[in-house]
Amino acid sequence: MDIPTLTTERLILRPFREGDLDAHAAMNADPTVMRYIGEVQDRAAAFRTLCAFMGHWYLRGYGPWAVEERATGAFVGRAGLTRFEPWTDVEVGYALVPSAWGKGYASEVAARSLRYAHEVVGARGVTSHILAGNAAAVRVAERLGAKYAYDADQRVKDALVRVYVYPDAR
Numbered sequence: 306m307d308i309p310t311l312t313t314e315r316l317i318l319r320p321f322r323e324g325d326l327d328a329h330a331a332m333n334a335d336p337t338v339m340r341y342i343g344e345v346q347d348r349a350a351a352f353r354t355l356c357a358f359m360g361h362w363y364l365r366g367y368g369p370w371a372v373e374e375r376a377t378g379a380f381v382g383r384a385g386l387t388r389f390e391p392w393t394d395v396e397v398g399y400a401l402v403p404s405a406w407g408k409g410y411a412s413e414v415a416a417r418s419l420r421y422a423h424e425v426v427g428a429r430g431v432t433s434h435i436l437a438g439n440a441a442a443v444r445v446a447e448r449l450g451a452k453y454a455y456d457a458d459q460r461v462k463d464a465l466v467r468v469y470v471y472p473d474a475r
Contacts (some may be wrong), residue, residue, distance in 0.1 A: 308414050311370065311421065313413045318384060319369035320362075321355055325371050328380035329355055334377050334387035340437040342400055361387055367426050372401070372414055382403040384433075386422050395428040397471070411445045419449060423474035430470060437465040446471070 308320035321329070323374050330351035346354060361368035369385035382401035388394065397418045401410055409462045415433075422428040433451060435442045443453075451469035459466045 306363055306366075308368070308370070309425075312375065313417050315375055316381070316410060316413055316417075317373050317375055318414060318417060319373065321359060321369075321371045321383075325380055326352060326355060328402075329371075329383070332382060332400065333401065336372055337403055338400055339437040341442065343406050358385075361389075367395070367421070369398070371401070372410070374405075381410060382414075385418050386426065386428070388448070392434065394430055394432045394433075395426060397422065397431060397433050406441075411441070412448055416449055419471055429473045432471070433469045433474075434459075434466045435469060437467055443467075443469070455475055 306444070310320070311318040315426065330346070330348045333346040333351040333354065334348075336345050346402045358369045367386045367390055369383045369387060371380060372382045372384050373380050382399060382400075382405060384399035385397075387396050387398055397409055397415050399414050401414075410413045419431060422431045432454075433446045435446065440460075444466070446469040447473060450469075454470050
């Protein structure tokens with residue numbers, strides 16, 4: 306399967322490659338990055354996560370991309386679409402290295418991922434599953450038009466996950 310490369314004004318969303326492992330593992334080992342995502346990962350766990358992302362493309366036809374800055378070529382995170390079990394909806398998700406925070410990159414990659422979900426995947430009812438307390442992710446979702454689905458909250462490993470639903474493409 307050919308994984309497409311997408312661009313935004315400042316970023317490139319591209320397939321992961323083996324050379325991303327060091328930066329990806331460092332990001333997933335950072336407790337500030339993983340605070341609202343899951344457990345901090347060692348290199349081996351980060352490798353398995355990277356493999357799961359690649360496998361997602363082959364099983365579902367969409368998945369996460371590596372994100373790099375257009376100006377520098379630096380790896381700054383991941384973003385894209387997933388539908389991991391037990392969820393039944395396509396989700397927009399992202400994680401960025403702390404040096405990329407506060408630059409609007411999250412909104413940029415989430416918007417581009419959402420557009421891909423609508424235009425290429427044909428997804429409707431696209432969501433973001435946001436851990437309670439993650440105010441920054443809520444702001445990004447709401448900026449892109451998502452509404453909190455009060456009746457869709459779920460508990461995952463004793464954590465409250467709030468579901469935000471984006472408007473469908475017109």
